[in-house]
Amino acid sequence: MDVSTKENSDKRQRKFWPLELALGLLPFSLLMQVAVWAIYLPFGLHAVADFRSLYTGGYMVRSGHARELFDFDAQMKFQTIFFPQAVKTSRSIANHPAYEELLFALLSFLPYVHAYWLFLVVNITAAIASVYLLWPRIRNLRKRWYLAPALLTFGFFPLNRALLQGQDSILLLLLLCIGFAMMDHRPSTAGLVISLGAFRFQLVLPLALILILWRQKRFALGILGSGAIAAAVSILITGLHGTKLYVDHLYSTGVGLSDPASMAKFATLPLTMLNLEGMISALFWKRLPHVWIEVLVLIASILVIYAASRMRPSFEVALVAACLVSYHFNPHDATIWLIPIFLALCGPYTTEGFFAAAMLFSPFVSLLPWKGEYGYIAAIPLLGLFIAMMLNPERRLTQQKPQAPMVANT
Helix, strand or coil: CCHHHHHHHHHHHHCCHHHHHHHHHHHHHHHHHHHHHHHHHHHHHCCCCCHHHHHHHHHHHHCCCHHHCCCHHHHHHHHHHHCHHHHHHCCCCCCCCHHHHHHHHHHCCCCHHHHHHHHHHHHHHHHHHHHHHHHHHCHHHHHHCCCHHHHHHHCCHHHHHHHHHCCCHHHHHHHHHHHHHHCCCCHHHHHHHHHCCHHHHHHHHHHHHHHHHCCCHHHHHHHHHHHHHHHHHHHHHHHHHHHHHHHHHHHHCCCCCCCHHHHHHHCCCHHHCCCHHHHHHHHHCCCCCHHHHHHHHHHHHHHHHHHHHCECCEHHHHHHHHHHHCCCCCHHHHHHHHHHHHHHHCCCCHHHHHHHHHHHHHHHHHHCCCHHHHHHHHHHHHHHHHHHHHHCHHHECCCCCCCCCCECCC
């Protein structure tokens, strides 16, 4: 490439208008995060946050009550003992696979406030490490403004929500970034790393399925193999009875969410989810029986996975599709959107870049008082990005090749 061609290429990258849009709205986003921290950090310190359930679950595992971990009444009993005032204000129930609670069992040796601060530091460190791992793949973003990746990351509402709620979504982001960095050279190891995020199995399993359909066998086997170990460890922790309670809990917080009482009990509302579940629930809420809504979600999820399988293997396509079909996807889970957002903002496709820029700001919808009815709006740019990928001729799979390497749009 001669000098003039290179200069013209750099000029086009600097004028990529979706990136300019994202940077133009960045001051607003950062200002909003200051307000979010000022309002919600005191809630977290007083146990009105999701970290309360993780901390309580860790204590139950450490103190010999692991078999009761997914017993709703037992969880509420321990939370009431430790956090009587917080329980009156909000409800948060442990619903992740038991192996994850080994981490929180260690944190439960500390007083709650100290454990909350320590996990906050861990999450901030994980966020910084994630940006570092993405650094080689976001050159265009760095060229436009060296501080842009860091500022866009910490101006992203889902990440700040995860920090303040004491959620584990940032740990999943880190594991995905590690796997992404390793996938070209050590796909099996990359799969093993990503499968450590099986505490969000509703994301990891569809990701593995798409990889299998793409014939990325070593990558997919790494995910499934390590995931099976995580499942076995969880069963050993809770026993068969505790595992049955967990399965019952998953049913109750899924198909069982058919009335306001069950939604209030488990503090879960399908309409607030940032995926197909949220969008389809919003369209047919009170118009169809809940079980039929779930059938429609399943059909739409199958169509998304099939459409992804007909595209060229790329990590961002698989991740966007997995987010769409994830059974549960709350605002803090959208932390992992940072990967496809950054890749799209650094890529050549304007439509994808536009939807990526919209994804940076759409999660603010979950802060609004009417989020219970319109929370699904935040997921529309995610669906738009997937459709843009699907309609892009350069992404279509023209010839199936076994073990075709995964690529990133950088």
